[in-house]
Amino acid sequence: MAKALKFGGTSMANADSIRKVADIIRSDPEARYVVVSAPGKREPSDTKVTDMLIALCNEPSAGGKRRLLSEITGRFDGIIEGLGLDLDLSADYEVILGGEESDSYDYIVSRGEYLSAKVLAALLGYEFVDAADIVRFGRDGRLDDDKTQRLASDRLRVAVKAVVPGFYGRGADGRIKTFSRGGSDVSGAIVAKAVGATVYENWTDVDGFMVCDPRKVKNPRIIEMLTYRELRELAYMGASVLHPEAVFPVNKAGIPINIRNTFNPSAKGTMIVCYEDLERGTYKRADHVITGIAGKKDFVGVSIQKEMMNSEIGFCKTLLDVLYEKRIRLEHMPTGIDTVTLIIDPTGVTDETLEEAVMEIRERCRPNTIEVHKGLSLIAVVGHGMSNTKGTASRVCGSLYNAGVNIRMIDQGSSEMNIIIAVENEDYDKSIAALYGEFVG
Ligand code: ASP
Numbered sequence: 001m002a003k004a005l006k007f008g009g010t011s012m013a014n015a016d017s018i019r020k021v022a023d024i025i026r027s028d029p030e031a032r033y034v035v036v037s038a039p040g041k042r043e044p045s046d047t048k049v050t051d052m053l054i055a056l057c058n059e060p061s062a063g064g065k066r067r068l069l070s071e072i073t074g075r076f077d078g079i080i081e082g083l084g085l086d087l088d089l090s091a092d093y094e095v096i097l098g099g100e101e102s103d104s105y106d107y108i109v110s111r112g113e114y115l116s117a118k119v120l121a122a123l124l125g126y127e128f129v130d131a132a133d134i135v136r137f138g139r140d141g142r143l144d145d146d147k148t149q150r151l152a153s154d155r156l157r158v159a160v161k162a163v164v165p166g167f168y169g170r171g172a173d174g175r176i177k178t179f180s181r182g183g184s185d186v187s188g189a190i191v192a193k194a195v196g197a198t199v200y201e202n203w204t205d206v207d208g209f210m211v212c213d214p215r216k217v218k219n220p221r222i223i224e225m226l227t228y229r230e231l232r233e234l235a236y237m238g239a240s241v242l243h244p245e246a247v248f249p250v251n252k253a254g255i256p257i258n259i260r261n262t263f264n265p266s267a268k269g270t271m272i273v274c275y276e277d278l279e280r281g282t283y284k285r286a287d288h289v290i291t292g293i294a295g296k297k298d299f300v301g302v303s304i305q306k307e308m309m310n311s312e313i314g315f316c317k318t319l320l321d322v323l324y325e326k327r328i329r330l331e332h333m334p335t336g337i338d339t340v341t342l343i344i345d346p347t348g349v350t351d352e353t354l355e356e357a358v359m360e361i362r363e364r365c366r367p368n369t370i371e372v373h374k375g376l377s378l379i380a381v382v383g384h385g386m387s388n389t390k391g392t393a394s395r396v397c398g399s400l401y402n403a404g405v406n407i408r409m410i411d412q413g414s415s416e417m418n419i420i421i422a423v424e425n426e427d428y429d430k431s432i433a434a435l436y437g438e439f440v441g
Contacts, residue, residue, distance in 0.1 A: 002032040004197040006166065006188030009040020009048055010205040011262040012116050015082025020262050022123055024203065033156060033195050034163045035188040036120055038112025039075060049075060049112035050167075050181075057105050069097055076115050087122045089115060106168065107176040113165035113184060121163040129155060129162045131187060134194070135169025137177050143169075143186070145249070152194035164191055185246035189257075193249045200250050202242060203262045208270035209234075209241050211440050212293040216432040221440055223292055224268070225285040227275040230292065230382050233418050237294035237380040247272075256283075275384065288385050289392055290439035293432060295379035297425050299331060301408065302342040302358065306367040309338045316340065318364050326357045331378065332420065334409050341409065343376065343422060376408060377428040380420050381435055387416035396421065399438035403430050 007021050025031045038049040049072060056068040073093045080087050092115060101107035113131070121128040134152040138144040148169065156162060166184025171177035179186050185202060192200035208222040209231075226234075228251045235244055241259055250257055251274065260269040273283045309315055316333070319342060323330050332343040346354065354372070362370055386392040393412060396419055400407055409422035423431050 001030050001198055002195050003028065003030045003199050003201055004033045004035065004188060004192035004195060005031050005201040005203060006035040006184060006191075007037065007120075007203045007262065008184065008205070009037040009050075011040075011203055012036050012120070013039045013042045013046075015079050017262065018079060018083060018120065018123065020265075021120065021203070024262065024265055025124060030198065031201075032161045033159075033191050033197065034120065034124075034126065035166045035184060035191050036113060036116045036163065037166050037184040038116050039079065049116075050109060053109045053112055057108050065097060069093070072112075076119065079119060083119070083123055085119070085122055087119065089118060092118065101176055104175055106171075106178045110165070110168035110176055110178050113167045117163045117165035124161070124163065126161040126163045127159045129159055129164045131165045131168050132170045132176060134164070135187065135190060137169055137171045139172045141171070141177075143179075143190075143245075144172075148190055149194055152190055153196075156191065156195050179243070179245070182243040183245075185243035186249075189246040189249040192255050193253045196253075197255055200255055200257045201260055202246075202257055203260045204241065205261060205263060206241065206259075207261045207264055207267045208259050209239070209272075209292070211291075212432055212436050213239070213295075216429050217436045220436060222267075223270050225271045225273060225278075225283060226291050227273060227278055227384060229275050229417065230384065231272055233380055233382045234292045234294045237378065238296045239292060239294035241270075278384070288439075289383055289389050290381055290385065290435075291383035293379065293381055293435050293439075295377055295428060295432060297377045297428055298346065298374075299376040299378055299422065300344045300346045300354065301373040301376050301422065302344060302361075303339065303369075303371045303373065304341070304361065304365070304367045305339045305369045306365065307338055309340070309367075315365060319361060322357050322360045322364065326353050326360070328353070328357060332409065332411050332422075334411055343378070343409065346374075373408075375425040376422045377425050377431070378420055378422050379428070379431055379435070380418055381439070382418050384417050386419070393419060395438055396435065399434045400431055403427075403434035405431050405434065 011017050011021050040048045052072050059065045059068055096111050118128055134155050136144045136147040166187035168176055168178045210220045211223055212220045214220055254274055257272040258269050261267055277283050328349050329345040331345050334341050381396055405423050405427040407421050411420045
């Protein structure tokens with residue numbers, strides 16, 4: 001039996017936190033495969049090692065580079081000294097600016113994880129397994145899942161206990177390549193799948209996944225258990241603890257994720273499990289209607305009205321063609337008999353492109369009216385518990401009515417695990433608070 005554990009940047013930030021990491025690992029005989037991030041912030045004003053490495057890459061002068069490198073190596077030496085370790089990383093420091101791949105941005109930026117893993121491996125007496133040997137990217141720059149799984153399981157099978165750096169692997173050209181920021185979560189998932197872990201413990205600095213954004217509601221409740229499907233809905237709407245790509249490898253393999261807090265290890269955290277396992281009773285959770293609430297601001301609504309729209313074949317297809325041609329992402333499309341509203345995510349769309357799209361719709365669809373409404377927020381109320389539960393939509397609407405919020409749109413998928421509502425941006429905060437109050441506490 002083996003677990004895969006990933007420790008994030010705050011857990012690896014200094015000697016004190018790394019001692020906590022080591023205690024967690026030593027207290028659990030199943031904790032055999034560990035993935036680490038680079039040291040993160042020690043306090044809010046601090047700089048993450050990854051950001052220091054990025055600054056090093058962007059520094060034009062040789063003198064400046066040397067100064068930045070010595071700040072970075074100073075952080076590692078401080079950690080090594082604080083841990084009382086007999087470890088000399090000077091040969092590794094040397095090759096950062098003077099080695100074969102020193103001209104590569106990804107190589108330099110990945111060195112935080114590389115050194116961090118070396119330190120923890122030395123502290124625990126675990127084997128150091130370089131991510132470059134087990135994680136492979138394809139020619140398209142995306143993770144080569146099959147090759148990675150083959151390499152990782154072959155290599156890790158012969159390592160009884162190992163520490164692996166997160167965040168990077170090797171590209172199709174043989175050079176070091178990183179994931180996007182926060183990518184050590186993905187590395188942790190890869191390792192968990194490769195070793196057939198019983199659980200993927202993702203150790204961070206919060207007690208778990210919260211029911212809603214703690215900036216909107218003070219101390220929201222921690223979700224004890226959520227399914228991968230619920231996570232997908234909540235994460236899509238902006239709730240984030242994990243890198244989105246970290247979910248697929250473990251979900252596919254049926255491995256649960258347990259979000260834990262390095263600084264409060266007695267808290268059970270949040271378990272993320274497959275819906276089927278919940279259905280089968282492998283996992284049990286307390287009955288509730290709503291698992292989580294998440295939302296995002298600044299959507300655009302385009303409301304279109306045309307007499308006899310319902311009998312015009314291809315009307316909606318033309319609308320979608322226009323959006324497709326203008327590369328505009330559609331989020332929702334609630335329709336009436338003679339009306340339809342396009343709820344659009346305007347990220348990366350200029351005002352000009354939006355105007356062109358509206359003109360195009362005017363020309364090709366000849367509507368009676370077309371109105372653009374900016375500043376809409378979408379809120380998702382998510383939970384398997386609402387399926388076959390009467391009155392959920394009524395409670396959503398009632399709580400918003402009591403808070404004095406006007407609902408601009410409401411949409412419930414037939415899966416009945418998600419109600420999406422659109423409200424004005426200025427009503428966003430009070431809507432989240434009202435929904436939390438109604439369903440949670
Ligand atoms: N160190 C990288 C970052 O700051 C990757 C990670 O921590 O997951 O994004």
